[in-house]
Amino acid sequence: MTEEKKVQIPSLWASERCFQMPQDSVGEKRTRRRRKKAKGDAKKKRLSEDQVKLLEMSFMDERKLEAGRKAHLAATLGLDAKQVAVWFQNRRARHKSKQVKEAYVELKLAHDAVVLEKCHLENEVSKLKEKLSEAEEEVRKLASGMNGASGGNGESGDGSPSSCFSAASLQWQREEAELMCINEYDFTNYMMMEWADLYGA
């Protein structure tokens, strides 16, 4: 787990114009969700750099917030206990979201590696089948040569493992090899899209 984005806060946030605004309008108790501008409301206040720093330290120390610590933090920072609670809630949400993203990236890398290995294995299978096919062809030639020399007793064709040497079998293997080529092509496209997606091309 790497560091959080290092609390890099635009300098403006620390300036007095963004500093904690008066809270008087909070007691206004809006009905329902904050609708639209609600003009009378105070501007949205961002926490100051120091406030965030302390909150971050506290969060790193302990991600849950029990009453005592909440009150102490609130007093130290000059915030509502409610605000401190909200900050922790949001901070936990950010942390979780970040972890989910990291887990996703990790899974994706693992997945891509597996897909790549599958491709290699399929290639391997393809090559081996090609070799087998050639070997079978060779055996067939030899067998037919021997048959020609011996003048042919009736059993020659039937006794052999004909299913492996048949024209149909060879054809099937050829088709299999073609399928492998198609798979490889598809895979290449797939990986390009995946990588483009991953690295935001």
Add this chain to the structure above:
DNA sequence: CTAGGCTAATCC
């Protein structure tokens, strides 16, 4: 000027 990211705050 606008799209999009970040975050405080609200609602359920």
Add this chain to the structure above:
DNA sequence: GGATTAGCCTAG
């Protein structure tokens, strides 16, 4: 605690 909203800010 998750989902959502809305203010603020920046990059393009």
